[in-house]
Amino acid sequence: MSARLTRDNVAKVADLARLNLTDAELERYTEQLGAVLDHAEDVASLDLDGVPPTAHPLPLVNVLREDVVVEGVDRDEVLSQAPSVEDRRFRVPAILGEEP
Amino acid sequence: MTLTHEPIEGEHFVVVSETTGDEWEIVVGLEVHCELATATKLFCGCPNMFGDEPNTNVCPVCLGLPGSLPVLNHNVVELAMRLGRALHCEVEPSVFARKNYFYPDMPKDYQVSQFDQPINVDGWLDLPDGTRVGIERAHIEEDTGKNTHAGGSGRIHGADYSLVDYNRAGVPLVEIVGRPHIRHPEQAKTYIDELRAILLTTGASDAKMEEGSLRVDANVSVRRVGETELGTRCEIKNLNSLRSLGRAIEYEARRQVDLLETGERIKQETRHWDEGAGRTRPGRSKEEAEDYRYFQEPDLVPLAPSAEWIAAIDAGMPPLPAARRDALARASGLVITDTSVVIAVQRDLDALALASIAAGGDGKRVLTHVEHNLSGEGASNLDPAQFAQLVTLELGGQLTATQAKTVLAEMVTSGRAPDVIAAELGFEAMDSSELEGIVDGLIAESPEEWADFCTGDDKKRGKLQGFFTGKIMKATKGQADGKAVAALLESRRAESL
Secondary structure: OOOOOOOHHHHHHHHHHOOOOHHHHHHHHHHHHHHHHHHHHHHHHHOOEEEEEOOOOOOOOEEOOOOOOOOOHHHHHHHHHHOEEEOOEEEEEOOOOOOO | OOOOOOEEEOEEEEOOOOOOOOOOEEEEEEEEEEEEEOOOOOOHHHHHHHHOOOOOOOOOOOOOOOOOOOOEEEHHHHHHHHHHHHOOOOEEOOEEEEOOOOOOOOOOEEEEEOOOOOOOOEEEEEEEOOOOEEEEEEEEEEEOOEEEEOOOOOOOOOOEEEEOOOOOOOEEEEEEOOOEOOOOOHHHHHHHHHHHHHHHOOOOOOOHHHOEEEEEEEEEEEOOOOOOOOOOOEEEEEEHHHHHHHHHHHHHHHHHHHHOOOOOOOOOOOOEEEOOOEEEEEEEOOOOHHHHHHOOOOOOEEEEEOOHHHHHHHHHOOHHHHHHHHHHHHHOOOOOOOHOOOHHHHHHHHHHHHHHHOOOHHHHHHHHHHHHOOOOOHHHHHHHHHHHHHHHHHOOOOOHHHHHHHHHHHHHHHOOOHHHHHHHOOOOOOHHHHHHHHHOOOOOHHHHHHHHHHHHOHHHHHHHHHHHHHHHHHHOOOOOHHHHHHHHHHHHHHHHH
16 A cells, blocks of 8 residues: 555545445545555656646647637436436535535 | 724734734735636637526536547637736646535536736736735636526425526636735735726726626734734635625624634635625635646646737727726826816816827816716717816806806706806806895894804804705806805904904
């Protein structure tokens, strides 16, 4: 198990994502995510002095589109694929006082 | 406990606790979200339109469907930079970040925003009262969908389920984070007024609080006068009008002073303003920034506007309210904070006033008419030279203030010259001997009142002055000049003593 990531860390992130994990799952994800962080640590151990932080692998900036309306998708088609619909809106479970 | 506001040296304000007599200072920083006036959303070609049928302006990008990719709207960058430069910000190379949270108003489960590298940083906004409010940043982000809570009590906590409309999801916003330089509820309202004027002038947003295209959150704290450290703040949300903003700040400051004076501590939290109850209530506790797990949005490349682009924005910048007030103050000889100067710019009548002053109209008198006798609409018909002529006739004594107001109204309607209108209405300077005859006649009609006027105390004399002035105005059909009447009454009184 990675020293960088504890079971509690994973439990907290799961909670923020509203994921209900079993003990076995917590164990498994802690190990898997730890391996990802270990890999990042390998990169971080390189001598990166003088290498500017990379925001994006592509050597591009300012990829822009014109402000012109493009046809979207049909509402009935979209709503027909939702698990629950009411009054032309998506119906979702109650929110427990949490909002951005 | 009541709080009273006393300006200290004209720039700071202090609230005095009635319980202890201690002096406290309110410290406010405002965060303003405004929807940009683009044709389409931030990252897709769906219309940016308020009030359409639910879920009609949606596509795979703003619905967060797998495989869709965002592409940044050129006009968003243009408008965000115009606003930033109008607020004297530096435009910096910026990147987009994902703000992760689990809530159905964003189908992606994250909101694309700017975090550690925002587009606009370090600016300021000058208020009409002369206060300079710092702007920490003004960054681009996307708006969320609209939830309607259904079932139960209809409130968030009692709701059984929610209905979501994603028309607003992905609409471009700029969040303007002001520094805590505001010291008074009224000043907070003025800041929003001024920011609205800038948003409208730059065309960045239609800035309608009632439609939610301009939304305000207030960070409020208090500290004892003389302290320099900031107190613990609470963030007040659900401020749907300027009135709510002012009331909420006032309430919250009072609540915090009460707590601190009874030895309690302020808990940093988000509170919701309840307009009906006139109070703030705790909302959810403020999540730590790290709980949003910001990270760079891998689907978008960095934004780095060229120096040429920024220069073009600056070159195309329309005159902003503060500069317009300055120009008008210089031309009229009034101070920049004079109410009539501020109002002339607010009503978009400063160009008319400047032209009339340039045509020879007296600055103070021109602006007095603008403040009291002209509205924004209709006044655009007014010819500046004729407006100047009217003011000159008035100052020359050919028209009384009341007559000038009547003539001005007629000028706005008909666009005709003031001397023509005055002649038509029979407004001619009243001959002084004619006025004397009328006044003497009225004095003779009311000997008792006159005696009281001559010998009574100040209060009685003031009342009777009104009595005689009213009679004279009636007898002259309002043509007598108020100042001449007052002078004549005074000289007759002196003669009779």
